[in-house]
Amino acid sequence: MPKRRLIVIGGGMVAARFVDELCLKAADRFSILIICGEPWAPYNRIQLSRFISEGENPTQLLLYSKEWYAERGVTLHIGDPATQVDLDRRVVYTEMGAEFHYDDLIFATGSYPLCLDVPGVELDGVFAFRTYSDCSEIRSYARGVRNAAVIGGGLLGIEAARGLMDLGLEVVVVHLMDRLMERQLDNRAAILLREELEKQGLQFLMPKQTVAFSGDGHVEQIIFSDGDHLDVNLVVQSIGIRPNVDLARAAGLQVRRGILVDDGLHTSVPNVYAIGECAEHHGIVYGLVSPLYEQARVLAERLAGNAVQYSGSLIYTKLKVSGVELFSAGRVDEPGLGSLVVEDEARHVYQRLVFGASGEIQGAILYGDAEASSRIISAMASGEVISTSPLQWLAVGTKSAGISDDNEIVCTCNGVSRKDISQAVISRGLNTLKEVRQATRASSTCGGCKARIEGLIAELRGKKEPICSCTELSRDEVVACLRERGYLTVLEAMRGLGWKTEEGCPKCRPALNYYLNMLFPKGHRDEPASRLVNEREHANIQKDGTFSVVPRIYGGVTTPSELRRIADVAEKYQVKMVKITGGQRIDLLGVKKENLGKIWSELGMPSGFAYAKAIRTVKTCVGSEFCRFGVQDSTTLGIRMEKRFERLNTPGKVKMAVSGCARNCAECSIKDVGVVAVEDGWEIFVGGNGGLKLRGADFLCKVTTDDEALDWIGAFLQFYREEAEYGERTAHFVQRLGIERIRHYLSDPTVRKELNSRLEEALSVLEDPWAERLKGRTGYSDNYVTEG
Incomplete structure (x- = not known):
C-alpha cells in the first residue's frame, strides 16, 4: 500500500519527539514532512537560557541531526512557515509559495511569547x-x-x-x-x-x-x-506565552485558548490533530515539556494503530539555575488541602507535601533537597495513598536512604524510570551516558539527571571506566592496589599493576603520581617527570612560550616592601605585563624560562600555586574591619585558610573565598570552598565552579567560630583528596557523591578528626616548590610529561 502523506506544522521539540516516536512504531506506513518556520531543524529550547551565557552554536542545540531525519525518510522544510491550510482540499501553503498535500495533518505550532503592550516596547534593547x-x-x-x-x-x-x-x-x-x-x-x-x-x-x-x-x-x-x-x-x-492558533483558527478548526482536542488528540476535523502548547485538552493548555512529550507518544501510538487515550498529565517542574535545587508539582497553595511541612534552616531545606482527603499526594514543593522528587512523581501518577507517617515516607524518598525503587523516575523530562535504564544497560550491554541517552532518551532534554544516570550505569556494570587506555583498572581499583602493595614510584606501580605501556601516558602518569603522594605523603617522593608542564616548571606557560609568575599574597593583603620587590624584579627581567588577577593577586606575565629561578630568588615570596592542581589563593573582601556591612572578619579567616592549606596537592585546582556578609562580594557561591559570614558565625559552601560550566556551591554546614570553619574545611578537602578521581574538580565530585552523603559523613567529629590528621601528615612534608628547587634538592630534568 502507498504510504500516507503526513505533515507536521511546527519545528519545535514536541514535533521532533512525535516524529521520533512515529518512526519507531510505524515508519513504513507514513511519508513524513516537517514544516519549520525557523531557519533551523528542531532544537532544544530548554537550553536557551544556557545559550545566553555560553553562546552555543544552534547546531549544538539540535535535537537530531539532519542525517537522522534523512535516514528515516523524513523531509525537513526549513525557514518557510506555513501560512494557510485548506482543510477541504487537504493542502498546506507556505510563505514562499510551496503547496503540500496531506492525508494526515498535525498542528504542533507551539506558542508565541507574550509581550507588554506599552509605550516604548519597540525600542532597541x-x-x-x-x-x-x-x-x-x-x-x-x-x-x-x-x-x-x-x-x-x-x-x-x-x-x-x-x-x-x-x-x-x-x-x-x-x-x-x-x-x-x-x-x-x-x-x-x-x-x-x-x-x-x-x-x-x-x-x-x-x-x-x-x-x-x-x-x-x-x-x-x-x-x-x-x-x-x-x-x-x-x-x-x-x-508568559500564548498558544499559536492563528493558522488553525483561519482554517476553520474549533479554537478557544488553544486548538480543541479530545482524548485521541483529534481536532474538530477528521485526520487533523494537535499536540503541544497549541493544543487545549479538557480546558488545559500545557506549557511544560513532559506533558507535551506524553501527547507526542500517545498520538504516535494511535497513528500506529494502538488504541490508547490521552487523559491529561501531571504538571511538575524543576528550576534549572545553578546552585538552586527546586522542584514543584501539582496543587501547592490551595486552601482546604492538608499538608506536611519540613524545614531545616541550617541546611536551607524546605519541603512541603500536600494531601487529598484519602491521603494521596496532590502537590509538593522541595527546596534545597529535591532527591525525593522522582518518588513523588511516581506516587502522584499512581495515586498512591500514604499509609505510613508522611514524614517517614518523605525521608525514605531521599537518596541518602538508599532507595532503589525500579519504578522511580530518573529522567523526569522524558519519563524514563530506573527500570528502563537498567533494562537498557543490561540487555544491550551499554556502558556510557551517550549510549543510554540514545537508547532511552534519558538526559536528552535538560540534562539535570546526567550525574544520576552515570552513577546508575557504574552501579549496574559493576565496574567503572579505566583511568586511561594504558590499563583496565578504574580509579578505585588503582588506589586500592597502591594502598595494599605499597608501591612508592610511578614506574614501580605501572610495572606491578600490569600497565600496557612502559612509560604510561600524560593522563595516567600524573594521576599515579598524585595517588602515591596522597596515600604515602612521607614515603613517596614527588616525581617531576610525571608532572604536567605547568607543575613541572611551577609557572603557567603562555601561548608565546613564556611563563607567568604569581607570588602568594595572603588574603590579598600586601606591604610596600613586597610591592617594591615585585616592581624591582618586573623591571629587571623586563616582564611584559604586571596584572592584578581576579583572585586579588599580582601576576607577572611574559617571563622567560631561564629567568624563573632568578625572579623567585629575588622575590623571596612563596608561590601562589596559580599553575597547579592544588590549593590556590583565597579571595576575600575587607569584611568587618572596614566594610559597613561586614559582620565577620573575612580577611583574617581567609589568611588563616590560605596559610593552613597552602601547597596542598589536590585532584583538581581548588579555589576558595571568604565573604564578610551575605552580599557575597568575594563570589563564594561559585568557589570550590566558599565561606559566608552571618551574624553568629559562618556558612560553608562547597562544590562551586565559576568556569565554563557554572555551578553554584552547595551548602555544607554552619559553624560559629573560625576554628570550626577550618576543621570542616580541612576534613572536606582531605575527603575530596582521598575519594575524587585525579583531575576531577569539586563541582563534579560533590554532584557525583551528593551533598547529603558528604554532609552526613563529615558531621561525625571523629571522622573529621581522622581526616584532618591525615591532612596534617600530608602538609608536614611539603615545602614551597621554588624554595626546594633553589636549594637544588629536587633533581629536575627536562624529561617531563607534556599535556596531550
Missing part, C-alpha cells in the same frame, strides 16, 4: 525570550551594556536573568506579583528562592507594574505604575 534568534540578539546586544532587567519572575524569567548575570551584567528581575514563581511555590519557598538568588547577585523589584519604556532610540528606563523608574540598558520580557 527590548527583547522577547522565546527562540534561538531572540537569544542570539540578546547575547549580541549584551556585549555593549552593563545592566539589564528581566520582566517576569516566573520559571523562564529567572533562568533568563541568571543567563544574563553569567555574562557579567547587573540584573534586576521586575515582577508584577509579590512573590516569585507564584504558580508553583507557596510564600515560604518563594522567600527562600529569592534569598538564594539575591546571594548569587540577582536583584528584585516586586510587586512592580511596568507601564512604559523610555529612551532615545534604545531603552534607557523602565517606568512603573507607582511613578518609580529603573535605569537599564537591556530588557528581556518573559511574562
